[in-house]
Amino acid sequence: MSVPHERKMGLRLRYDSHMHRLILSVHLSVALLGGVFILLLGLTGSVLVFEPELDRLFHPHLSYVKPRGNVLTLAEIGEGVSKQFSGEPIVAYLPSETADLSSQVILPRGIVCVNQYTGEILGMRTRGQSIFGWARDFHVRLASGDVGRIVMRWSGVAMLVSLASGLYLWWPGRRLGIGGGWRSVRFWFDVHNSVGILSLAPLLILAVTGTVIGFEDQASSFLGKLTGAGEASARQSVARRQTVPAAPATTSELISPQVITPDRAVAIARAQMPGAIPYRVQMPRYGGAYRVNLDLPGDRVAGGRNLIAIDQSSGTVIFSTRSSDLSSSERILATNEAIHTGEVFGMASRILAWLTCVIVPVQMMSGLVLWLRRKRHARS
Amino acid sequence: MNKLKRTLVIIVLFAAAMASEVSGTWSGTFKVRGGDHSTPQIIILKQDGKKLTGSAGPELGEQYPVENGQIDGDRVRFEVTSGEWRFSYDLKRLGPDEMKGNLELKSVDDKRTAVVSLSRTK
Numbered sequence: 001m002s003v004p005h006e007r008k009m010g011l012r013l014r015y016d017s018h019m020h021r022l023i024l025s026v027h028l029s030v031a032l033l034g035g036v037f038i039l040l041l042g043l044t045g046s047v048l049v050f051e052p053e054l055d056r057l058f059h060p061h062l063s064y065v066k067p068r069g070n071v072l073t074l075a076e077i078g079e080g081v082s083k084q085f086s087g088e089p090i091v092a093y094l095p096s097e098t099a100d101l102s103s104q105v106i107l108p109r110g111i112v113c114v115n116q117y118t119g120e121i122l123g124m125r126t127r128g129q130s131i132f133g134w135a136r137d138f139h140v141r142l143a144s145g146d147v148g149r150i151v152m153r154w155s156g157v158a159m160l161v162s163l164a165s166g167l168y169l170w171w172p173g174r175r176l177g178i179g180g181g182w183r184s185v186r187f188w189f190d191v192h193n194s195v196g197i198l199s200l201a202p203l204l205i206l207a208v209t210g211t212v213i214g215f216e217d218q219a220s221s222f223l224g225k226l227t228g229a230g231e232a233s234a235r236q237s238v239a240r241r242q243t244v245p246a247a248p249a250t251t252s253e254l255i256s257p258q259v260i261t262p263d264r265a266v267a268i269a270r271a272q273m274p275g276a277i278p279y280r281v282q283m284p285r286y287g288g289a290y291r292v293n294l295d296l297p298g299d300r301v302a303g304g305r306n307l308i309a310i311d312q313s314s315g316t317v318i319f320s321t322r323s324s325d326l327s328s329s330e331r332i333l334a335t336n337e338a339i340h341t342g343e344v345f346g347m348a349s350r351i352l353a354w355l356t357c358v359i360v361p362v363q364m365m366s367g368l369v370l371w372l373r374r375k376r377h378a379r380s
Numbered sequence: 381m382n383k384l385k386r387t388l389v390i391i392v393l394f395a396a397a398m399a400s401e402v403s404g405t406w407s408g409t410f411k412v413r414g415g416d417h418s419t420p421q422i423i424i425l426k427q428d429g430k431k432l433t434g435s436a437g438p439e440l441g442e443q444y445p446v447e448n449g450q451i452d453g454d455r456v457r458f459e460v461t462s463g464e465w466r467f468s469y470d471l472k473r474l475g476p477d478e479m480k481g482n483l484e485l486k487s488v489d490d491k492r493t494a495v496v497s498l499s500r501t502k
Contacts, residue, residue, distance in 0.1 A: 055489070092463050108447060108461040111488050125488040127466055133490035141414030145493075149414040217416050282463055287442050 020169070027165040031367050034158030037142070037151055041159070041210070042360025044139035049342050049354040051132050056101075058131075062113040062123045067099040071116045074262040074281060080119040081105045081112050092282040093262060097295070153214030159207040166196050185373050192366040195359060202356040209340035216333065223329035260315050265290035268315055269308040273322070276306060284312035300343050302326055302334045402456055402473070403427045408498035410483050415494070423498060425458075427451060436460045436467075456481075464488070471496060 031038075047054065056063040074093045081090065085107060094104035096116055103116040113122040134143065142148030175193045180186035212219045260268075266278050269292035276294035284290055290310040296303035302323035309319045326334065338344040342353030402425050409418035423436040425446065432449025437460075449458035456471040456479060464487045471481035477500035485492045 091461050106461075106463055108459070108466060111464075127486035127488055127491075129491040130489035133487075136490060137414075137492075145413035149416070280463075286444050286461065286463065287437070 020172075023165045023168050027162060027169060028371060030158045030162045030165070031364070031371075034155050034162070035364055035368070037155035038159050038162070039361055039364045040138055040142070041152065041155060042357045042364075044135040045206070045360075046354055046357035047132065047135040048139060049350050049357060051135075055130075055132060059125070062125065063102060064100055065096075065102045065115045065117060065122075068117045072119055074266065077103060077114050077116060077119060078105060078262070081107070081114060081121065084121050085109075085112070089285060090283055091286045092280055094280055095266075095278055097277055097279055149214075153211070156207055156211035156214050159203070160211060163200060163204055163207060167200060170197055185370065188366050188369045188373070192363065192370060195362055195366070199356060199359045199363075202352060203359065205339060206353065206356055209336050212333070212336050213340060219336075220329060220333060223332055224327075227328040259284070259312050260290075260310075262290065264315065265292055265310045265312075268292075268310050268317065269294060272308050272317060272320065273306060279304070289318055296323060299323055300346060301338045302331060305334070401427045402432070402451065402479075404500050405502040406479065406498040407501045408496065410494040410496040412485070412492050412494040414492075421496070421498065425449070425456075432456065432458050434458075437462070469496060471498070476500070 074095065078090050078093065082088065088107045088109065091106040091108060094106065094111075096103045102113045102122055105112045105114060107124075110124045110126040112124045114120070115122060129137075137143040140149065140152060142152050170193050173193075175190060176197065178187060178190040178194055180190065262281050262283065266281055269278060269290075270276065273294050273296070276296050278292050279295050280291075280293035282291040282293075287309075290312055292308045292310065293304065294306040294308065296306060305321070305323040305326065307321045308317055310316070311318050335344070339349075340353075342350035404425060406421075406423040406425065408421050410421055411418045420438050421436065422438070422440055422443075423434065423446075424443070425432055425434040430451050432446060432451055434446040434449070435443035436446055436458075437443040444460045444462050447459045447461065449456075451457075454473040456469070456473060458469050460467040460469070466486045468484040468486070469481065470483070471479040473479050479496075479498045481496050483494040483496045485494060
């Protein structure tokens with residue numbers, strides 16, 4: 001980098017101190033060494049933020065239904081699926097959470113999408129890697145196992161260093177605004193500075209929360225120690241066992257008292273958690289009991305972490321785990337994850353998370369242009 | 381001569397170990413490549429010739445049926461569906477009470493691989 005060149009460009013920055021030079025070297029080195037991985041984090045993150053919506057966009061015929069009349073029971077839906085797929089056992093039901101989205105039935109070979117109003121089989125999604133699986137694999141572990149995971153978790157740290165050093169370098173001039181033509185150094189310098197400082201807070205939040213996820217084992221152990229020994233008993237209570245008598249059985253269950261229907265299991269689970277929406281019902285053949293997962297709509301942080309297991313014969317609740325039972329450290333980690341994914345405040349925070357992800361390539365590009373220009377100038 | 385006898389004994393013992401049934405309860409863990417922790421496994425296997433049935437899961441209270449189980453020499457292969465994930469085990473017997481191998485996990489949008497290590501408990 002050439003100091004006189006910067007002065008000639010009228011940028012009047014103070015690069016004279018040793019500290020400034022050192023921090024600039026750190027900023028450049030981190031960007032050059034970790035830039036590609038930070039870029040990957042941003043690009044894949046921007047895909048993952050809207051994964052459910054994009055997935056539905058790619059599979060509209062499997063995802064959407066026209067609401068009409070009554071919704072079929074899970075048993076009726078299951079019967080239709082079993083007929084269509086030659087009696088293949090049903091692993092679980094994923095009831096639709098909104099009126100215009102299809103219900104799904106999990107079979108060993110894949111997931112069948114069903115119109116819950118007509119029973120029409122919309123199609124099957126077979127198991128295997130999709131573009132979203134790849135994006136997740138790259139985001140978390142660079143699609144290359146243990147080494148990739150180490151690289152990506154340290155890329156989060158690199159991003160933190162880059163942001164902190166960027167702030168230090170920006171501070172003396174505190175430039176905000178863009179000047180010069182797009183081919184000038186000044187333009188790219190201003191873009192890098194202005195976009196960087198305006199997006200600093202959300203980028204910092206994504207980098208911190210991402211780094212915590214990358215080092216979750218260590219963070220969990222640290223938080224466990226911080227929140228005290230009392231947490232251990234709280235964690236144990238997550239899987240507290242209880243016996244709750246079921247409400248009287250319906251006529252159809254009296255005919256076949258050995259096994260209650262999945263719909264009955266859902267009714268029992270809903271009675272346990274009023275207001276919660278069941279989003280998954282696992283059959284007793286798979287796991288030994290009906291396992292009903294419920295979502296608490298008001299709780300975006302841990303609302304989906306409710307599970308009620310129901311005995312298939314007696315209808316008694318054999319155990320339950322509830323989001324309210326989470327220990328402080330588990331709740332902190334769940335909140336951290338909800339912030340990182342943008343789920344914490346719903347659509348508004350998801351859009352912000354997406355915009356922040358998209359800014360990463362902009363910063364990488366403007367930084368690269370600056371570095372190349374300076375390198376060329378230094379050579380000449 | 382002694383050396384020959386010892387070698388024969390080792391071969392016979394190894395063959396006997398390999399020929400012994402895998403029926404029984406196995407416990408251990410699997411770790412997804414690129415994952416940050418090991419997941420416990422308890423697998424109850426029932427061998428009938430070259431066919432394998434039973435159940436597998438993270439604990440005795442949560443077991444899933446073994447599907448498409450088969451034994452071919454020292455290779456043990458079977459599948460388990462736990463819901464969104466289908467687990468395909470491809471294990472090698474290292475002794476009468478030890479198995480190691482690979483596991484492929486498949487959901488409708490994701491595929492991962494893991495390493496499995498099991499030892500017989502009963």
